Amino acid sequence: VLKADHRDVEQLFKRFERASENAHEERRRIADQVIAALSQHSAIEERLLYPWMRDYIENRDEEVLEAVEEHRMVKWLLTEIAATDERDEAFSARMAVLTEAVRHHVKEEESELFVDLRNVATRAELLELGEALTAAKRNAPKTPDVDGTIARVAASVGHARTVGHEVVDRVESLVGM
Numbered sequence: 001v002l003k004a005d006h007r008d009v010e011q012l013f014k015r016f017e018r019a020s021e022n023a024h025e026e027r028r029r030i031a032d033q034v035i036a037a038l039s040q041h042s043a044i045e046e047r048l049l050y051p052w053m054r055d056y057i058e059n060r061d062e063e064v065l066e067a068v069e070e071h072r073m074v075k076w077l078l079t080e081i082a083a084t085d086e087r088d089e090a091f092s093a094r095m096a097v098l099t100e101a102v103r104h105h106v107k108e109e110e111s112e113l114f115v116d117l118r119n120v121a122t123r124a125e126l127l128e129l130g131e132a133l134t135a136a137k138r139n140a141p142k143t144p145d146v147d148g149t150i151a152r153v154a155a156s157v158g159h160a161r162t163v164g165h166e167v168v169d170r171v172e173s174l175v176g177m
Ligand SMILES: [Fe+2]
Pocket: 042, 045, 067, 071, 105, 109
């Protein structure tokens, strides 16, 4: 689900890069699609993926927190782009910075976090998470929620304590204790 989102956004970036400098309306349309897609994608990752990772994956808090900060930066850029006229000279520059930031973020997510997730989660858990992500996407906001990020992911730390014993049980059963 998440990788498909990543590919879709990359397609939009490529279309934006290929569009002529003077195709203002086309570039505006693509930028608006990027804003909607990334707002939804970041919302479901923050609500479901990142808390899940903090709960179940040991020693990855730092990477998750870094990802959260990148989301905040990306959403701030989305807000700026939404408010920038497509004829403004800053429009292209802001889209270029966004593209670079998202490509970097996606690369790290797919090469580190998703790999960990596959290693730790059972097949049933991955399917369940995938379904939850798909369902959450239907109601996810199409505009960037800049302030929501930190609160949502921080809330998972308290939750992590309560599920801690479940993780211990799981590990114990895995190693046959
Ligand atoms: Fe992300």
